Amino acid sequence: MNIIICWVLIALLLLQPGIAHEGADVGIKLFMNALFPYLLPYLILTQWLLRLTNQGSSNPSKTALYLKAYGISALGGFPTGSATIAFMTKEQQLTLRESKFLLAICHAPSPLFMIGFVGYELLENASIGWRMLLLIHSVNLVTLGIFILFSKRPSETTSVKKEIKRASFPLIESMKGSIPTVLLVGTTVIFFTTISHVIAKTLLHFFHDLPTVLAVSLYAVLEMTSSLHIATQSFASSAYLPLWLMTILAIQGLSIHLQVAVLAKDADIPLVPYFLLRLIMIPVLPLLYWVIFL
Template sequence: MTGKARRSMTIFLAVVVVFLTISLVLYPEQAFQAGTDGLKVFWDAVFPSLLPFFILSEVMLGLGVVNALGVILEPLMRPLFSVPGAGAFALSMGLAAGYPMDAVITAKFRRNKLCSRIEGERLLAFTNTADPLFMFGSVAVGMFKSPSLGMLLAIAHYISAFLVGFSFKFYGRRTERKEREEESFTRETRTDKKGRMFSRAILELIKAREEDGRTLGKLLGDAVNDSIKTLFMICGFIIFFAVLIRVLTEVGFTSLLSYPLHSLFALLGIDPHLIGPTLSGIFEIDIGASQASQVAAPMVQKFLIVSAIIAWSGLSVHGQVASVLTGTDIRMFPYIMARMFHAVLAAILTVVFYNLGFGNELAHTFFLPTLWSGVTPTSAHWLVSWTALKNWADLLGITIGLSLLVYVGSRFRRRAPSSR
């Protein structure tokens, strides 16, 4: 960015901030109510579901567990997505706990030299997913009163995320080769890959633990302290964007933003009543999805918009991601491009699977236990945390099993010619 462009951007941002500040003064009651609603969302759903994962991730990194998992999961993650095996840890955490868990883990990987910059950007591109708890509990049951919708949204969301991951496998190949010549990025590249997988995994665990050097008490204390700090940062973003959307709506700014969407929605045959929820979803995922569930529009179009909003994840989440990436060289532009691609793919697949009849009433029990039927995530904090942890354990177990199958298969193929 040139000096002139930078000055223009500074002036523009200053005008925007002054405008928003004046708007808050003019609409204090609406801003206060929006802030209260945002805080409730954080306390009822975000805090109890993310806190255990934040603490666990810190402890597992300090103990070297993630490094050991990187060795075990390398046979699966490297061929599929061109990322280190430890990327499966970020993937499972993101799938179970939702955003911005993946960004927190990816930033830690980069700081600990467990991935290169390009690998971090690839990883962030497809691990930024909503958790099943949100899609099945908050959206399907809480907003649409339809548990069967959860499976439709989940299938479209996760398949499209993996397609984004496959696509980004080829991203940054030339830059990556240059970077590898300048720096040793991963512990796997510095470790002799000869020997059995589990032996190498144990060696990596011991090496990482020795390099960390903190006592267990110090490690737990740092984990809790860092987790609370990150969560309150997330809380601030949720409240700020909740207030921002409400104020922009009160001053009529969202109506101006809606004009470009009228032509696009008319071209695609989408009900214009969904323009408002789409705009809200661009800023904040919960608000946009909730508004989409309440408008009078064809059901499949409401599902399409909600699916795209969930994949996009909202500027509020993007702000959280940018904040946790501070101090790393991972860039936001590839992440934003991936979110747009994910949103388009998720919307298309939602329509396809809806027309194929996906979303029966029993399917939602695949991710959530039967005790979740008819229960929203805000009804019990312990249930939110327990379900998220169970999902993570299941997902990580399945991933490890797949990686072991790939590893055993590759060893068998290497030995096959010698037995002839």
């Protein structure tokens, strides 16, 4: 099945090179203007903070370790959360059981992305970006609290099985460690934006007028950032535009899920809890936003 899908996508790209080039150009502009400025500084700083707090020799309590993982992930946004959990797993600060649940919980957009891009640039109202951000983190923190409450209590500390090596230059190592993640994000955003653009234009050959909801849904399933941009243009006059954007933020798209999968597999972290929690969040977040703010 995957081979068939791959050949179909290759055929679409070959038959419509102009449209593919246009889609790639859109993806590059989205990444450079909407993601790169909001991703790179936070990614480097959070990786730096992670290495600085990894210098000590004492074993923190599990609760403190979980809160540290969530706090760093919350600052950086996705996929910084996945990179953080993968790093802590490789350093044996977290077990695989802990990692697979924290991977699902420590997953949220960064404050700068939500307030700057979604709130200020798209909605021209930073307070709406704050509302969305606080709602997402409120749900995540409740989930984290449930996880801590039901975690096994035999030992309150998480043992580190290997000796922690002190980083000679934590900032330099953070910059080097951030490069693969930035490249991964850029590649997936450009690829899925191109595919979305080509599929949408191909459908227009068969349907004279592609329904707006279908077009937005297509982009939402494949790439989040481009779908946020298109939804803002398509539903600019609708009072339910924030609800549309919250729904897209809950779906997130294959682009982000692939980023998480690559980072998680690098540390052999199981992905089942992550995908189960994402399926739960898709109806929960828009419903809560509608009940509380609309």
